[in-house]
Amino acid sequence: MRGETVPLADPVSFIVKPLDRGLFRPDSLDAHAETMTAAADLSRAVQGAAGALGELRSRVNHLAVALRDTPAVDPELRNRLDAIDSDLADIDMLLNGDDVKGGANEPRPMSLAARVGMFAWAHWNALAAVTDNQLQSLDIARNQFDRVQSDLVAVREAIEALEDEIAGEAPWTPGRIPQMQD
Numbered sequence: 554m555r556g557e558t559v560p561l562a563d564p565v566s567f568i569v570k571p572l573d574r575g576l577f578r579p580d581s582l583d584a585h586a587e588t589m590t591a592a593a594d595l596s597r598a599v600q601g602a603a604g605a606l607g608e609l610r611s612r613v614n615h616l617a618v619a620l621r622d623t624p625a626v627d628p629e630l631r632n633r634l635d636a637i638d639s640d641l642a643d644i645d646m647l648l649n650g651d652d653v654k655g656g657a658n659e660p661r662p663m664s665l666a667a668r669v670g671m672f673a674w675a676h677w678n679a680l681a682a683v684t685d686n687q688l689q690s691l692d693i694a695r696n697q698f699d700r701v702q703s704d705l706v707a708v709r710e711a712i713e714a715l716e717d718e719i720a721g722e723a724p725w726t727p728g729r730i731p732q733m734q735d
Contacts, residue, residue: 579682588683588691592672595694599648599669602701606644609705612712613638615726616719623723630715637711644704647697665697 579585616634620626650664663671668690675687683691721732 579680585680585683588688589676592669592676592691595691595698596669596673598698598702599666599694602648602698602705603666605705605709606641606648609708609712610641612716612726612728613641616712616715616723619719619723619726623719626719626723630719633711633715637708637715640704640708640711644701644708647704648701665694665701668694668697 613634617638620631620634646664648665650667651661654661672687672691672694675681676683716726716729720729721734725731
């Protein structure tokens, strides 16, 4: 009948028991926090490496224009700049992956940024335990980052050496203080 409450069954008593620890909770919150802090540090470093890569590419692009606009420049300097540009492409491949294969939906190794991003996505605002597979992936990412970092430092040093060599001959490029020829 409309508007009437009709009991469907008699009340039943029951006992509420805590589920203790869920299957997906970490064994140690301190260890979990340590892992999350390390992952956040790695994520920050990977984002910084991407920014540094962009800045180095910009410097190389400016150097290419400066060398093009310097008629008396030694062709070996252009060859060195091409090698630096190739090194930057290799770093970009490790950091961000192969866009050509990705565009063709071909299998490719997971990039450093994707690996760290997947971990962050899986654990953002979550308290789930980190799986052994995820820990292994973080270790791989740390090793990949070490290589990216050392390669970025080597490329920066090569760019600085090239900039020093063309100082006073080529047009000004960002990051350099103009010099007069002696």
